[in-house]
Amino acid sequence: MNNEQLYDKTRVPLIQLIDIYKIYQMGSTEVRANDGIDLKIMEGEFVAIVGKSGSGKSTIMNIIGALDVPTTGQYILKGQDVSKMKSDSLAEVRNKTIGFIFQQYNLLTKQNLLENVELPLLYAGIHKRERKKLAMEALARLGIEDKWKNFPNQLSGGQQQRGAVARALVGKPSLILADEPTGALDSRTSRELLDFLKQLNDEGNTIVLITHDRSVAEEAKRIVTLKDGKITFDGSVNDYRKQV
Amino acid sequence: MKFSQACKLAFMSILGSKMRSFLTMLGMIIGVASVITLLGLVTGVTNYLVDTFADMGTNTISVSITGTDTRKVDVDDIYDFAKQNDDIFLGVTPMVASSFTVKNGNTSMTTSVIGVGEDYLDINTLELSSGRFIQYADIANRYEACVIGTYVAEELFEGKVSVGDTIKISGKVFKIVGIQEEKSDSEANTTDDRIYIPYSVATRLTNSSNISSYTFATRNTEDTEVAEERLDNYLYGIMKNEELYSVTSMTELLDVINQMTGMLSAVLGGIAGISLLVAGIGIMNIMLVSVVERTKEIGIRKSLGAKKRDIMSQFVVEAIAISTTGGIIGIIIGSIATNVLGKAFGIEAVPTMGAILLAFSVSAGIGICFGYMPANKAAKLNPIDALRSE
Known part of the structure; x- marks a missing residue:
């Protein structure tokens, strides 16, 4: 039995960061991007991690997203200790457990929308027919199934971001990790996206949103603020508003 | 990721930049064609000599x-x-x-x-x-x-x-x-x-x-x-x-002739083989450029769960596709050139099966060898750095 099977979502957090340090050596000076972070996120939460640039929010997002490992500390994701994993195991964790939504959409320009959405399934080794079916379902969910043949440069920014969301959802990940998802969108499409994320959360999906924008952060249920690599606030949106 | 998928990606990438792919292949085409032509001509000359001596009575x-x-x-x-x-x-x-x-x-x-x-x-x-x-x-x-x-x-x-x-x-x-x-x-x-x-x-x-x-x-x-x-x-x-x-x-005399023409094909084949090596380096060069250009793509693929070997096979297959496509075109051109030059020199020169197999396997081998280094570089990229690049 592996850890994942032991994982009990009612009692154990989905994400557990224990005393995370991420230290970069910049020449002779030491930069502590994450300086002792402890954080627990339960399944079904909608958490916004807020901070200015240089606060360490990108670093923590990389660690939560299993794109990077901490210098010291432990990161338990869905019962698995991710903090000591090698690159291929991390790739598998990202593939199976996490759905990324990036600021610049990050769609592959030489593949059409359907192929882009199929990518996580491709690397999961899912058969072609099944892959296409699931990808079309995800596109339909975002209302852009009629654009499946289009290449990213033939789509508007909003449509591309929907494609990116469809790609994040297609593998039914335990965690949706959105990094400045509205950063490149106008206010109307930003609104639509945030409403969609809320809807996903209402359906039981766990969402972690990384942003520097307080108004975007307030769409979440829980807010964590970072400053100089440390957590300075962790609480509900109401408490956050009072505190400011 | 399956092999067929890697092949599809490779050919999409080759067709995506036709001019560059063609120029990269050109080295391979010339190399393979010259190996086949030279070996074909030497075989033709050998047969001509043997026939001449047979007229004089090899028996x-x-x-x-x-x-x-x-x-x-x-x-x-x-x-x-x-x-x-x-x-x-x-x-x-x-x-x-x-x-x-x-x-x-x-x-x-x-x-x-x-x-x-x-x-x-x-x-x-x-x-x-x-x-x-x-x-x-x-x-x-x-x-x-x-x-x-x-x-x-x-x-x-x-x-x-x-x-x-x-x-x-x-x-x-x-x-x-x-x-x-x-x-x-x-x-x-x-x-x-x-x-x-x-x-x-x-x-x-x-x-x-x-x-x-x-x-x-x-x-x-x-x-x-x-x-x-x-x-x-x-x-x-x-x-x-x-x-x-x-x-x-x-x-006994015939054995000496065979030995001499064998040496001739080894030398000429070796010289043509050097052009294959140069072609391989050309492929490696272009693959390295391609890896740098596609750093972002690699980052995206990795963030979505691509493992090292997935990225690796994508680039190696691409290098093999370039080199073998070039190899096949080279075989065709070399075969035609062998016949045309053979006629021009008045000898009966045909591309030997051995030369074709050798040229093809060398071109595929070059794809693997010279594709490996760039592919390995791509596979080892850190997903964060790769994602951040433009």
Whole structure:
């Protein structure tokens, strides 16, 4: 039995960061991007991690997203200790457990929308027919199934971001990790996206949103603020508003 | 990720930048085409040389016998031996060669006169333009008949000669019974500068009591080794001394030719092989550029769960696709070039299967070897850095 099977979502957090340090050596000076972070996120939460640039929010997002490992500390994701994993195991964790939504959409320009959405399934080794079916379902969910043949440069920014969301959802990940998802969108499409994320959360999906924008952060249920690599606030949106 | 998927990606990428892919392939095309053409031409030359020597008789064995008064072999013994072993011997002819002054009226010249048996015609694949060759009856009756070469005909008769004319060899009258077809442009000291007479007549002309030289011909070139062995056993049985006779075959010479042309193909193939190496470096170069250009793509793929080997296979397959596509085009061009150049040089040159297989496997191998380094570089990229790049 592996850890994942032991994982009990009612009692154990989905994400557990224990005393995370991420230290970069910049020449002779030491930069502590994450300086002792402890954080627990339960399944079904909608958490916004807020901070200015240089606060360490990108670093923590990389660690939560299993794109990077901490210098010291432990990161338990869905019962698995991710903090000591090698690159291929991390790739598998990202593939199976996490759905990324990036600021610049990050769609592959030489593949059409359907192929882009199929990518996580491709690397999961899912058969072609099944892959296409699931990808079309995800596109339909975002209302852009009629654009499946289009290449990213033939789509508007909003449509591309929907494609990116469809790609994040297609593998039914335990965690949706959105990094400045509205950063490149106008206010109307930003609104639509945030409403969609809320809807996903209402359906039981766990969402972690990384942003520097307080108004975007307030769409979440829980807010964590970072400053100089440390957590300075962790609480509900109401408490956050009072505190400011 | 499955192999078929990697292939699809590779061909999409190649078609995505046609000009660059073509230029990259060009090195491969030229390399493979030159390997195939050069090896094809060398093979053609080798075959041409072997054929030429075969005309001279690769299936012939020369025997020379010194003998002593008590230990000797005469013509009849040799004919008996050839007959007993006619499973491998096509025939045998005594060779009594000497030089005489030949006259037609007042015109005279000196030429080589060779006393032969009736099998000489078949053994040396001679052709006659008119008349007949020396026959058994001529030999048995010591009939003074001769067959002349075209140079002799030119010198003595200014070409106006016909069967039935007579000439004097060493003062004796000989009847011309046949004229040899021109073989070496009717020049002096060639096979056209010759007169053939019955060996029985020749021994008289030369005052030699015994014949010391024979030429044997085997039915197949492959038989010559066995034939040499049998001849050796037979002669040793009589002479009891290896110094009193010698047996040599043309195949020994042929082996030397094969060895030389083999060396020639190795050298030429090696030179062409260097161009394949250069082509491989070209592919590696372009793949390295491609990896840098597609850093973002690699980052995206990795963030979505691509493992090292997924990225690796994508780039290696792409390199193999470029090199083998170039290889196949090179094989086609090389095959055409081999035929065209072969015709131009007047030799029958065809691309050898070996050269094609070699060129193809080398091109695929180069794809793997020179694609590995860039692919490994891509696979090792840190997803965060890759994502951040533009």
